[in-house]
Protein backbone atom coordinates (compact mmCIF):
# COMPACT_ATOMS: atom_id res chain seq x y z
CA UNK A 1 0.00 0.00 0.00
CA UNK A 2 1.72 3.16 -1.10
CA UNK A 3 1.04 6.04 1.24
CA UNK A 4 -0.17 8.97 -0.78
CA UNK A 5 2.24 11.72 0.17
CA UNK A 6 0.52 14.30 2.34
CA UNK A 7 0.68 17.48 0.39
CA UNK A 8 3.14 19.73 2.13
CA UNK A 9 0.97 22.60 3.37
CA UNK A 10 2.01 25.66 1.43
CA UNK A 11 2.64 28.63 3.66
CA UNK A 12 1.19 31.84 2.26
CA UNK A 13 2.67 35.25 2.93
CA UNK A 14 -0.33 35.95 5.15
CA UNK A 15 0.25 32.83 7.24
CA UNK A 16 4.00 33.51 7.43
CA UNK A 17 3.37 37.06 8.68
CA UNK A 18 0.77 35.88 11.23
CA UNK A 19 3.30 33.34 12.53
CA UNK A 20 5.87 36.14 12.77
CA UNK A 21 3.33 38.23 14.68
CA UNK A 22 2.65 35.36 17.08
CA UNK A 23 6.43 35.03 17.55
CA UNK A 24 6.53 38.69 18.57
CA UNK A 25 8.68 39.64 15.55
CA UNK A 26 6.13 42.02 14.02
CA UNK A 27 3.12 44.06 15.10
CA UNK A 28 -0.27 43.70 13.41
CA UNK A 29 -0.17 47.15 11.77
CA UNK A 30 3.22 46.45 10.13
CA UNK A 31 1.99 42.99 9.07
CA UNK A 32 -1.02 44.63 7.37
CA UNK A 33 1.20 47.29 5.75
CA UNK A 34 3.37 44.58 4.20
CA UNK A 35 0.23 42.83 2.92
CA UNK A 36 -0.92 46.10 1.29
CA UNK A 37 2.48 46.54 -0.40
CA UNK A 38 2.43 42.90 -1.57
CA UNK A 39 -1.06 43.39 -3.06
CA UNK A 40 0.17 46.49 -4.89
CA UNK A 41 3.12 44.48 -6.26
CA UNK A 42 0.68 41.83 -7.55
CA UNK A 43 -1.17 44.59 -9.40
CA UNK A 44 2.10 45.96 -10.84
CA UNK A 45 3.04 42.41 -11.89
CA UNK A 46 -0.19 42.20 -13.94
CA UNK A 47 0.60 45.50 -15.69
CA UNK A 48 4.24 44.54 -16.37
CA UNK A 49 3.18 41.15 -17.77
CA UNK A 50 0.86 42.79 -20.31
CA UNK A 51 3.87 44.32 -22.09
CA UNK A 52 3.06 45.64 -25.54
CA UNK A 53 -0.52 44.39 -25.23
CA UNK A 54 -1.22 46.69 -22.30
CA UNK A 55 -0.03 49.96 -23.76
CA UNK A 56 2.36 50.24 -20.79
CA UNK A 57 5.70 50.29 -22.60
CA UNK A 58 7.79 53.23 -23.64
CA UNK A 59 8.33 56.70 -22.26
CA UNK A 60 5.80 58.59 -20.15
CA UNK A 61 6.95 61.87 -21.68
CA UNK A 62 7.86 63.21 -18.23
CA UNK A 63 11.01 63.36 -16.09
CA UNK A 64 11.80 62.85 -12.41
CA UNK A 65 13.97 64.59 -9.83
CA UNK A 66 16.78 62.18 -10.72
CA UNK A 67 17.03 63.78 -14.17
CA UNK A 68 15.69 60.58 -15.73
CA UNK A 69 13.06 60.27 -18.45
CA UNK A 70 10.22 58.31 -16.83
CA UNK A 71 8.86 55.14 -18.39
CA UNK A 72 5.07 54.73 -18.42
CA UNK A 73 5.47 51.85 -15.97
CA UNK A 74 7.54 54.01 -13.58
CA UNK A 75 4.49 56.25 -13.27
CA UNK A 76 1.92 53.43 -13.24
CA UNK A 77 3.81 51.52 -10.52
CA UNK A 78 4.21 54.68 -8.46
CA UNK A 79 0.48 55.45 -8.66
CA UNK A 80 -0.48 51.87 -7.73
CA UNK A 81 1.70 51.98 -4.61
CA UNK A 82 0.45 55.43 -3.58
CA UNK A 83 -3.21 54.47 -4.05
CA UNK A 84 -2.87 51.17 -2.18
CA UNK A 85 -1.15 52.77 0.78
CA UNK A 86 -3.29 55.89 0.95
CA UNK A 87 -6.24 54.06 2.45
CA UNK A 88 -4.24 51.21 3.95
CA UNK A 89 -4.27 53.03 7.28
CA UNK A 90 -0.88 51.92 8.47
CA UNK A 91 1.24 54.68 7.06
CA UNK A 92 2.00 58.28 7.90
CA UNK A 93 3.69 59.08 4.58
CA UNK A 94 5.31 57.67 1.42
CA UNK A 95 8.46 58.69 -0.43
CA UNK A 96 9.47 57.49 -3.88
CA UNK A 97 12.20 57.69 -6.51
CA UNK A 98 9.53 59.22 -8.74
CA UNK A 99 8.38 61.96 -6.35
CA UNK A 100 10.38 65.08 -5.45
CA UNK A 101 9.19 65.07 -1.85
CA UNK A 102 7.41 62.71 0.53
CA UNK A 103 3.61 62.54 0.46
CA UNK A 104 1.69 62.38 3.75
CA UNK A 105 -1.35 60.07 3.79
CA UNK A 106 -4.57 62.07 3.02
CA UNK A 107 -6.09 63.54 6.19
CA UNK A 108 -9.36 61.68 5.56
CA UNK A 109 -7.59 58.47 6.54
CA UNK A 110 -6.16 57.49 9.95
CA UNK A 111 -2.44 58.19 10.27
CA UNK A 112 -0.33 55.06 10.73
CA UNK A 113 2.97 54.66 12.52
CA UNK A 114 5.21 53.99 9.52
CA UNK A 115 7.03 55.71 6.68
CA UNK A 116 7.23 53.80 3.39
CA UNK A 117 9.93 54.44 0.77
CA UNK A 118 9.92 52.75 -2.60
CA UNK A 119 11.54 52.51 -5.99
CA UNK A 120 8.33 51.65 -7.79
CA UNK A 121 10.02 50.21 -10.83
CA UNK A 122 13.71 49.35 -10.61
CA UNK A 123 15.64 48.59 -13.78
CA UNK A 124 13.03 50.39 -15.84
CA UNK A 125 15.45 50.92 -18.74
CA UNK A 126 14.98 47.17 -19.29
CA UNK A 127 11.18 47.15 -19.46
CA UNK A 128 11.03 47.76 -23.23
CA UNK A 129 13.39 44.85 -23.89
CA UNK A 130 11.46 42.43 -21.66
CA UNK A 131 14.18 41.91 -19.05
CA UNK A 132 13.28 41.37 -15.37
CA UNK A 133 12.45 44.53 -13.40
CA UNK A 134 11.15 44.99 -9.87
CA UNK A 135 9.81 47.10 -7.02
CA UNK A 136 12.00 47.85 -3.99
CA UNK A 137 10.55 49.03 -0.65
CA UNK A 138 11.77 50.05 2.79
CA UNK A 139 9.76 50.70 5.98
CA UNK A 140 10.79 53.07 8.79
CA UNK A 141 8.95 54.19 11.91
CA UNK A 142 7.48 57.67 11.84
CA UNK A 143 9.18 59.55 14.72
CA UNK A 144 6.93 59.92 17.78
CA UNK A 145 4.86 63.08 17.86
CA UNK A 146 5.27 63.83 14.14
CA UNK A 147 1.79 64.50 12.74
CA UNK A 148 2.87 66.17 9.49
CA UNK A 149 5.76 64.02 8.16
CA UNK A 150 8.31 65.78 5.98
CA UNK A 151 11.37 64.58 4.05
CA UNK A 152 13.59 65.18 7.06
CA UNK A 153 11.71 62.54 9.07
CA UNK A 154 12.70 59.90 6.51
CA UNK A 155 16.42 60.60 7.01
CA UNK A 156 17.09 57.59 9.24
CA UNK A 157 20.01 55.13 8.82
CA UNK A 158 19.38 51.73 7.23
CA UNK A 159 19.63 50.07 10.65
CA UNK A 160 16.34 51.79 11.54
CA UNK A 161 14.39 49.84 8.90
CA UNK A 162 11.67 47.64 10.41
CA UNK A 163 11.06 45.87 7.08
CA UNK A 164 12.56 45.81 3.60
CA UNK A 165 11.96 43.85 0.43
CA UNK A 166 11.57 43.71 -3.28
CA UNK A 167 9.24 42.14 -5.79
CA UNK A 168 10.94 40.87 -8.95
CA UNK A 169 8.82 40.61 -12.08
CA UNK A 170 10.67 37.86 -13.91
CA UNK A 171 9.71 34.49 -15.40
CA UNK A 172 8.00 34.13 -12.02
CA UNK A 173 6.99 36.99 -9.76
CA UNK A 174 8.73 36.72 -6.38
CA UNK A 175 8.56 38.74 -3.20
CA UNK A 176 11.75 38.72 -1.11
CA UNK A 177 11.24 40.12 2.38
CA UNK A 178 12.93 40.69 5.72
CA UNK A 179 11.51 42.03 8.98
CA UNK A 180 14.85 41.53 10.70
CA UNK A 181 14.49 37.78 11.25
CA UNK A 182 16.05 36.32 8.12
CA UNK A 183 15.40 36.87 4.41
CA UNK A 184 12.59 34.82 2.92
CA UNK A 185 11.34 34.35 -0.65
CA UNK A 186 7.72 33.97 -1.77
CA UNK A 187 6.59 33.01 -5.28
CA UNK A 188 3.30 34.34 -6.68
CA UNK A 189 0.78 31.55 -7.28
CA UNK A 190 -1.25 33.23 -10.00
CA UNK A 191 -4.08 30.69 -9.73
CA UNK A 192 -4.52 31.36 -6.00
CA UNK A 193 -3.50 34.99 -6.34
CA UNK A 194 -1.27 34.64 -3.28
CA UNK A 195 2.45 34.70 -2.52
CA UNK A 196 3.65 31.28 -1.28
CA UNK A 197 6.79 30.74 0.82
CA UNK A 198 9.32 29.00 -1.45
CA UNK A 199 12.63 29.68 0.30
CA UNK A 200 12.88 30.21 4.04
CA UNK A 201 16.15 31.82 5.22
CA UNK A 202 17.99 32.60 1.97
CA UNK A 203 21.78 32.43 2.51
CA UNK A 204 24.44 34.23 0.44
CA UNK A 205 27.54 32.00 0.00
CA UNK A 206 30.51 33.66 1.74
CA UNK A 207 32.82 33.38 -1.29
CA UNK A 208 32.14 33.85 -4.98
CA UNK A 209 33.57 33.87 -8.50
CA UNK A 210 30.88 36.14 -9.97
CA UNK A 211 30.87 39.94 -10.11
CA UNK A 212 28.22 42.40 -11.29
CA UNK A 213 29.81 45.70 -12.34
CA UNK A 214 29.04 48.02 -15.26
CA UNK A 215 32.57 47.88 -16.74
CA UNK A 216 31.84 50.65 -19.27
CA UNK A 217 32.42 53.18 -16.47
CA UNK A 218 35.94 51.86 -15.69
CA UNK A 219 37.79 54.98 -16.89
CA UNK A 220 35.78 57.08 -14.43
CA UNK A 221 36.58 55.07 -11.27
CA UNK A 222 38.87 56.06 -8.41
CA UNK A 223 42.23 54.24 -8.02
CA UNK A 224 41.29 51.53 -5.46
CA UNK A 225 38.38 50.43 -7.63
CA UNK A 226 40.72 50.24 -10.64
CA UNK A 227 43.18 48.14 -8.59
CA UNK A 228 40.48 45.82 -7.27
CA UNK A 229 39.07 45.09 -10.75
CA UNK A 230 42.55 44.76 -12.28
CA UNK A 231 43.33 41.99 -9.77
CA UNK A 232 39.87 40.45 -10.23
CA UNK A 233 40.43 40.14 -14.00
CA UNK A 234 43.98 38.75 -13.59
CA UNK A 235 42.47 35.29 -13.12
CA UNK A 236 43.91 32.31 -11.26
CA UNK A 237 47.54 33.30 -11.90
CA UNK A 238 46.83 36.76 -10.52
CA UNK A 239 46.78 38.01 -6.90
CA UNK A 240 43.22 36.74 -6.34
CA UNK A 241 44.14 33.22 -7.52
CA UNK A 242 40.79 32.48 -9.18
CA UNK A 243 38.91 33.15 -12.42
CA UNK A 244 35.85 35.39 -12.04
CA UNK A 245 32.80 35.56 -14.32
CA UNK A 246 30.88 38.76 -14.95
CA UNK A 247 27.09 39.03 -14.88
CA UNK A 248 25.45 42.48 -15.36
CA UNK A 249 21.71 42.79 -15.96
CA UNK A 250 21.47 46.56 -15.29
CA UNK A 251 18.44 45.87 -13.14
CA UNK A 252 19.52 45.99 -9.49
CA UNK A 253 16.62 43.79 -8.36
CA UNK A 254 17.61 41.05 -10.83
CA UNK A 255 21.34 41.27 -10.03
CA UNK A 256 20.68 41.22 -6.27
CA UNK A 257 18.21 38.34 -6.61
CA UNK A 258 20.88 36.27 -8.39
CA UNK A 259 23.35 37.10 -5.62
CA UNK A 260 20.88 36.17 -2.86
CA UNK A 261 20.25 32.93 -4.72
CA UNK A 262 23.82 31.83 -5.62
CA UNK A 263 26.29 34.44 -4.34
CA UNK A 264 28.33 37.14 -6.08
CA UNK A 265 29.38 40.72 -5.58
CA UNK A 266 27.41 43.68 -6.95
CA UNK A 267 29.27 46.98 -7.25
CA UNK A 268 28.08 50.37 -8.45
CA UNK A 269 31.08 52.48 -7.37
CA UNK A 270 31.68 56.21 -7.17
CA UNK A 271 32.64 57.54 -10.58
CA UNK A 272 33.77 60.97 -11.76
CA UNK A 273 31.15 61.16 -14.53
CA UNK A 274 29.26 63.46 -12.18
CA UNK A 275 31.30 64.00 -8.98
CA UNK A 276 28.23 65.55 -7.30
CA UNK A 277 26.63 62.10 -7.49
CA UNK A 278 28.41 59.41 -5.47
CA UNK A 279 27.67 56.78 -8.11
CA UNK A 280 24.16 56.07 -9.42
CA UNK A 281 22.20 54.19 -6.78
CA UNK A 282 20.00 55.87 -4.21
CA UNK A 283 20.61 55.20 -0.50
CA UNK A 284 17.09 55.37 0.91
CA UNK A 285 15.12 53.14 -1.47
CA UNK A 286 17.74 51.05 -3.27
CA UNK A 287 20.94 50.61 -1.22
CA UNK A 288 19.40 50.45 2.28
CA UNK A 289 16.62 47.90 1.63
CA UNK A 290 18.93 45.70 -0.45
CA UNK A 291 21.66 45.92 2.21
CA UNK A 292 19.28 44.77 4.94
CA UNK A 293 18.10 41.81 2.83
CA UNK A 294 21.72 40.85 2.04
CA UNK A 295 22.93 41.17 5.67
CA UNK A 296 19.93 39.17 6.93
CA UNK A 297 21.03 36.45 4.48
CA UNK A 298 24.62 36.45 5.82
CA UNK A 299 26.13 38.77 3.22
CA UNK A 300 27.75 42.20 3.60
CA UNK A 301 27.13 45.69 2.19
CA UNK A 302 29.41 48.75 2.27
CA UNK A 303 29.93 52.00 0.36
CA UNK A 304 33.53 50.86 -0.19
CA UNK A 305 34.58 52.02 3.25
CA UNK A 306 31.62 52.04 5.66
CA UNK A 307 28.77 49.60 6.36
CA UNK A 308 25.92 50.92 4.21
CA UNK A 309 23.28 50.45 6.93
CA UNK A 310 25.28 52.80 9.16
CA UNK A 311 25.42 55.68 6.65
CA UNK A 312 23.70 58.76 8.09
CA UNK A 313 21.37 60.12 5.36
CA UNK A 314 21.46 63.82 4.47
CA UNK A 315 18.98 63.91 1.58
CA UNK A 316 15.96 61.87 0.50
CA UNK A 317 17.43 61.12 -2.95
CA UNK A 318 21.10 60.97 -2.06
CA UNK A 319 23.28 58.50 -3.93
CA UNK A 320 25.92 56.19 -2.52
CA UNK A 321 28.51 53.80 -3.90
CA UNK A 322 27.26 50.22 -3.39
CA UNK A 323 29.36 47.08 -2.72
CA UNK A 324 27.15 44.20 -1.65
CA UNK A 325 26.92 40.40 -1.73
CA UNK A 326 29.20 37.53 -0.66
CA UNK A 327 30.79 38.62 2.60
CA UNK A 328 34.39 37.62 1.84
CA UNK A 329 34.35 39.37 -1.55
CA UNK A 330 32.76 42.56 -0.20
CA UNK A 331 35.40 42.62 2.53
CA UNK A 332 38.16 42.14 -0.06
CA UNK A 333 36.87 44.99 -2.25
CA UNK A 334 36.36 47.23 0.79
CA UNK A 335 39.90 46.52 1.97
CA UNK A 336 41.31 47.87 -1.33
CA UNK A 337 39.50 51.16 -0.60
CA UNK A 338 40.38 51.41 3.09
CA UNK A 339 44.05 50.60 2.34
CA UNK A 340 44.07 53.36 -0.28
CA UNK A 341 42.84 56.08 2.11
Ligand code: AHG
Nearest residue numbers: 119121122123124125214250251252
Ligand atom coordinates in the same frame (compact mmCIF):
# COMPACT_ATOMS: atom_id res chain seq x y z
P1 AHG B 1 15.94 52.65 -11.81
O1 AHG B 1 15.44 51.94 -13.03
O2 AHG B 1 15.04 52.50 -10.61
O3 AHG B 1 16.24 54.12 -12.11
O4 AHG B 1 17.30 51.97 -11.36
C1 AHG B 1 18.22 51.60 -12.32
C2 AHG B 1 19.52 51.31 -11.64
C3 AHG B 1 19.63 49.86 -11.13
O5 AHG B 1 18.49 49.11 -11.30
C4 AHG B 1 20.73 49.26 -11.97
O6 AHG B 1 21.61 48.48 -11.21
C5 AHG B 1 21.46 50.47 -12.53
O7 AHG B 1 20.50 51.52 -12.60
C6 AHG B 1 21.96 50.20 -13.91
O8 AHG B 1 22.79 51.29 -14.25
P2 AHG B 1 23.49 51.34 -15.70
O9 AHG B 1 22.45 51.83 -16.62
O10 AHG B 1 24.64 52.27 -15.49
O11 AHG B 1 23.92 49.94 -16.06
Ligand code: MN
Nearest residue numbers: 066068097124
Ligand atom coordinates in the same frame (compact mmCIF):
# COMPACT_ATOMS: atom_id res chain seq x y z
MN1 MN C 1 14.72 55.52 -12.44
Ligand code: MN
Nearest residue numbers: 119122123286
Ligand atom coordinates in the same frame (compact mmCIF):
# COMPACT_ATOMS: atom_id res chain seq x y z
MN1 MN D 1 16.20 51.60 -9.11
Ligand code: MN
Nearest residue numbers: 097119121122
Ligand atom coordinates in the same frame (compact mmCIF):
# COMPACT_ATOMS: atom_id res chain seq x y z
MN1 MN E 1 13.08 53.10 -10.45
